[in-house]
Amino acid sequence: MTIDGAAVPARDTFGVIDPATGQVAERAPEASAEQLDAAMRAAQAAFPAWRRDEAARRAALLTASEVMFARAEELGRIITLEQGKPLSDATMEVTGAGVWLKYHAGLEMPSEVIQDDETALVEVVRRPMGVVAAITPWNYPLLLAVWKIAPALLAGNTVVLKPSPFTPLSTLRLGELLRDLLPPGVLNVVSGGDRLGAWMTAHEVPRKISFTGSVATGKRVAAAAAADLKRVTLELGGNDPAILLDDVDPGAVAARVFGGAFQNNGQVCSAIKRVYVPAALYGDVVDALAEQAVAARVGNGMDEGVQYGPVNNRPQFERVGELVADALAGGARVAAGGAPLGRPGYFFAPTIVADVADGARIVDEEQFGPALPVIGYTDLDEAVARANATHFGLSGSVWGTDADRAADVAARLECGTAWVNTHLAIGPGQPFGGFKWSGLGVENGPWGLHGFTEMQVVHRARQ
Ligand code: NAD
Numbered sequence: 001m002t003i004d005g006a007a008v009p010a011r012d013t014f015g016v017i018d019p020a021t022g023q024v025a026e027r028a029p030e031a032s033a034e035q036l037d038a039a040m041r042a043a044q045a046a047f048p049a050w051r052r053d054e055a056a057r058r059a060a061l062l063t064a065s066e067v068m069f070a071r072a073e074e075l076g077r078i079i080t081l082e083q084g085k086p087l088s089d090a091t092m093e094v095t096g097a098g099v100w101l102k103y104h105a106g107l108e109m110p111s112e113v114i115q116d117d118e119t120a121l122v123e124v125v126r127r128p129m130g131v132v133a134a135i136t137p138w139n140y141p142l143l144l145a146v147w148k149i150a151p152a153l154l155a156g157n158t159v160v161l162k163p164s165p166f167t168p169l170s171t172l173r174l175g176e177l178l179r180d181l182l183p184p185g186v187l188n189v190v191s192g193g194d195r196l197g198a199w200m201t202a203h204e205v206p207r208k209i210s211f212t213g214s215v216a217t218g219k220r221v222a223a224a225a226a227a228d229l230k231r232v233t234l235e236l237g238g239n240d241p242a243i244l245l246d247d248v249d250p251g252a253v254a255a256r257v258f259g260g261a262f263q264n265n266g267q268v269c270s271a272i273k274r275v276y277v278p279a280a281l282y283g284d285v286v287d288a289l290a291e292q293a294v295a296a297r298v299g300n301g302m303d304e305g306v307q308y309g310p311v312n313n314r315p316q317f318e319r320v321g322e323l324v325a326d327a328l329a330g331g332a333r334v335a336a337g338g339a340p341l342g343r344p345g346y347f348f349a350p351t352i353v354a355d356v357a358d359g360a361r362i363v364d365e366e367q368f369g370p371a372l373p374v375i376g377y378t379d380l381d382e383a384v385a386r387a388n389a390t391h392f393g394l395s396g397s398v399w400g401t402d403a404d405r406a407a408d409v410a411a412r413l414e415c416g417t418a419w420v421n422t423h424l425a426i427g428p429g430q431p432f433g434g435f436k437w438s439g440l441g442v443e444n445g446p447w448g449l450h451g452f453t454e455m456q457v458v459h460r461a462r463q
Pocket of ligand 1: 135136137138139140144162163164165193194195196197198199201212213214215216217218220221234235236237238268269270366368394434438439
């Protein structure tokens with residue numbers, strides 16, 4: 001672990017499983033409560049000097065981005081080992097982290113003058129909050145950590161970062177690589193199980209919790225934060241609808257919808273998780289999606305040419321199987337896949353579930369894996385209503401040859417990002433967050449940066 005600028009071992013360790021084999025590949029340190037406390041105190045002690053030197057912060061973020069580009073292959077291998085995704089995707093995750101760091105190195109935080117006259121000069125400025133507790137999930141372990149630490153550090157905060165127990169290795173290595181580049185205590189990385197996350201949110205030092213994970217845990221985080229009125233940003237689950245309009249070309253749209261649904265094996269918060277298709281096109285779209293699923297190359301992410309790796313962990317693997325089985329029991333059929341691949345590791349065949357409707361668990365819940373339900377509709381207003389009839393509200397997309405008409409429908413989606421003829425188009429300058437249970441606050445762009453600041457009014461009287 002990295003605590004106060006030093007490498008810190010732990011007395012206890014836990015196994016990290018390679019999802020391509022189901023076997024323990026490495027062991028990771030299990031932080032004690034005392035070690036977490038030391039990390040929090042170190043971050044607190046580092047804050048006063050760090051907040052004062054904006055130029056040093058920008059320079060450090062820029063160097064950190066260069067480290068990501070230079071170490072993309074090394075970090076990528078670690079991500080593939082612990083997460084399962086193909087090495088090319090894992091390497092892209094690392095270079096993506098580099099892009100995010102570079103973007104933040106240059107992101108301005110201007111103050112706003114709201115009054116400048118003979119009576120007063122009144123400015124609104126952004127101040128750092130102090131120590132940020134950052135907690136991440138297992139689907140994009142490195143990129144989502146950087147989504148937090150880049151803006152948190154730019155704003156002048158210091159950080160204690162905890163990765164998911166399923167994917168701690170790449171984040172621990174990140175801490176190691178940045179250790180000498182940042183003053184001691186500015187970025188601390190600790191690892192452990194879920195209880196470590198709960199200790200972090202209950203700790204008195206952090207003023208802000210930045211959390212990405214499931215809705216259930218997000219609610220616990222919010223409840224823990226309330227006791228101390230800590231600020232929170234929550235990036236939670238999604239159940240993104242894709243609505244196809246009646247003027248789409250089934251073959252062309254299926255290829256793109258498949259990409260938006262199965263990226264990272266469906267383990268993306270804002271992946272397409274249910275598809276609404278006009279009844280007249282239903283058979284053609286299902287067939288075209290099934291063709292994509294059958295052609296997908298699934299295997300060990302370390303092997304050349306593999307497009308989709310295993311599901312990351314056993315509980316998630318079992319959940320996908322359970323949701324597919326539930327749909328079949330309710331009368332649905334699988335147009336492709338439908339079962340584990342029958343080899344060691346957590347491999348599940350890319351699955352298209354047809355003849356399924358709202359009310360089935362695989363439609364109503366977040367599956368977060370390689371199984372996509374396709375739902376027919378006859379009335380567009382009803383399809384929009386069903387797309388919105390959920391506690392989730394992360395993102396969604398509408399697809400049509402008439403892009404203006406598709407945009408009009410997209411405007412009716414109740415979600416943080418409404419895409420038209422695309423899905424998963426995300427960038428460092430674009431705010432990302434969810435309506436309803438999908439989150440609180442946003443990440444990325446100036447809006448995300450503001451989430452790591454408090455607003456202060458500086459009022460200078462002139463009379
Ligand atoms: P999770 O909620 O189980 O765990 C997320 C993190 O929280 C882990 O580090 C875990 O150790 C920690 N944690 C667990 N219990 C805690 C507690 N009581 N207090 C504090 N921390 C605790 O989620 P997961 O299974 O790792 O990730 C999958 C979920 O994340 C999916 O729902 C997915 O949609 C969501 N996700 C959202 C986004 C987004 O930006 N909106 C991005 C990626 C993933």
